[in-house]
Amino acid sequence: MSGIVEVNGLTKLFGDLVAVDHVEFSIAQGEIFGLLGPNGAGKTTTISMISGLLEPTGGDVLVDGHSVRTEPRAVKRKLGVVPQEVALYPTLTARENLQFWGRMYGLRGKELSSAVDEALELAGLADRARERIEKYSGGMKRRINIAAGILHHPKVLLMDEPTVGIDPQSRNHILEQVKGLRGSGMTVLYTSHYMEEVEFLCDRVAIVDHGKVIAMGTLEELRKLVGDADIVRIGVDETLAEESLVAVRAVPGVIQAERADSVLEALAADGGGALAGIISALNAAGEKVHSAEVVEPNLESVFLHLTGKSLRD
């Protein structure tokens, strides 16, 4: 293994809680690598250990050959980090924020000012660069939050759920921006609990749950895990009874079924074929069916298949 990022047996305990449990993965230079998992899976904790913010309880991370345990500053010189929460100075302007973070990453003089200009251009906020970011919308702040971690062209970029809680327009802008990094030589570790984002962006994905990597590979490889199975997505009442769920699982062809809020998701070898059976089982159990659709195999179905849980909760 000779990836630019090598995560070996990485473990973090918070008291009795195992937040990250012997996580192993390797990211090749130039790759966009996804860490997909629901809230609380341990994504942020993993990123914090790679960036030297948290001391691992066990294991190590090598970035470009430097150990985060023994050479944290050498590791930090390779990194750009985009934190999950917007971490900027509200009373400074966008330009001032970017100048500050550029300096913290070691940029000076002309190099700094051209990097800031470029980052503002990329964020689509060059014309509002002189405004204090406290006046920005959530999406605009997110874009500057990303720009601040990227402007120094790091070898490795760590992005922790950079699109959480923003409008679709800003989200698309961000996703396009990250996708644009492919081919620039930059290596990206991208965490998310949105499978569409990871499917859209990533070359390879590690699916994490309860601190453990439960599956890893290219999108192709992961989809094969569920074979040809489809997801049948049914709109139901949130009060759906447990027995009704059991009844759905008993429908021929259904591999797995789970409810999250008002959506019931069932994994079935032949979605179209199972659909009628599922609906009649629900009707027989006295449940209301509000909508129904069959979805092609995706990371959502992989997750459902592996954990019996939906990603969205």
Next chain:
Amino acid sequence: MKRLLHIALKDLMTWLRDPAALGVMLGMPVILILILGSAMGGLGGGEAGGGGIKVAIVDQDEPVADPARQELALGREITTMLVDNDELSSLFAIEISEDADEVRASVERGDLAAALIVPSGFSRSVNEGQPVELEVLRDPGADLSAGIWEGVVRSVAVELSRVSVIAQTAGRVAGEQGLPPEAVGAIVGKAVEQAAASEERAVRVEVRQAEREGEPFGPLDYYSLSMTAMFLLFGSMFGAFSLITERREQTMSRLLTTPTPRASFIGGKMLGIFLLGALQFGVLYAYTSGMMRVDWGGDPIATLSIGIAELAATAGLAVLIASIARTERGAGGLGPLVIQVMALLGGAFFPLTILPDWLQPVRYISVVGWALDGFQAVQTRGAGLVDVIPNIAALAGFAVVFFGIGVWRLKDAR
């Protein structure tokens, strides 16, 4: 190092855009100097209300035996006259001392508002009709009360002049005429008449102001120094806010994922507080000395050094407050509380000389006390850099202790 500087400049820029910070750091001290400086009119350093103004009498006079009359002991008479006067004792706390040098030093330090020294050979000179002097010492910082004391002594001198002239006249006439004592009464009556008409004062009062020439000091001078000493400490509250916000908003975490060492982060935060305070000090100094004509004393280097040392303590206090308060709200409560207690104990609101002697040292548990004491020494007692080294050292000590405890508590909490 460069990162440290940029962290400090970033903070400074943030504060300069914050109207609340500017109001507290600059607006409030200026307003308080104006209010206290005029409302407390006449209450300068070393003064107090009824019965509290400390003065001293040193009687170095030796009694002379006059063959014509009884013993003449004018020093003792003057002392009795001043001590027994009810009106005077309601205003002054009079201390009788033997040691003229010690009393002079106390006046110079401002511990005594004024003093009277009756010189050796005073009675003899009066008896022989020689001109004599009473020495009045005044603390320039205690303008009003020293003025009252001087007035009192002058009126005593006038009385004495009369007695002196009477005695001389009576003695001379009696000697010449060989008259019996009954006649002396008539002669004295005449002599008193003459004394009343006399323009010449046989006893002069010489007034010396401790170590200082020019205008005496007033309340504006006092409160300019004391409010500066107090408000330089307010940087610690804004510093604590900033530390807490960086932690809560996770900009601190983000900074620590860059190649910026933890020490540069802390150092940058400290330098930022220091720069804010230096700017504040410069503005207050320029405003009070330029607009209000306040005299900060003859050694700006000494004054500046005290200010710098206090700002180091301010930066240290910021870390300590942040480590205890943990939230901006908490720091907003704790900071002003700590600062106001220190200001009170340090004499920022009223001169500590009104406190009983045993309570005077409270100033030394207060940052404001050490700073104000140093500023005042330069202002009123002609102190230079060497004289205020103890103040600078004490303030630096506070800085180290505050910072040490604060960092230790923050580390402990992680």
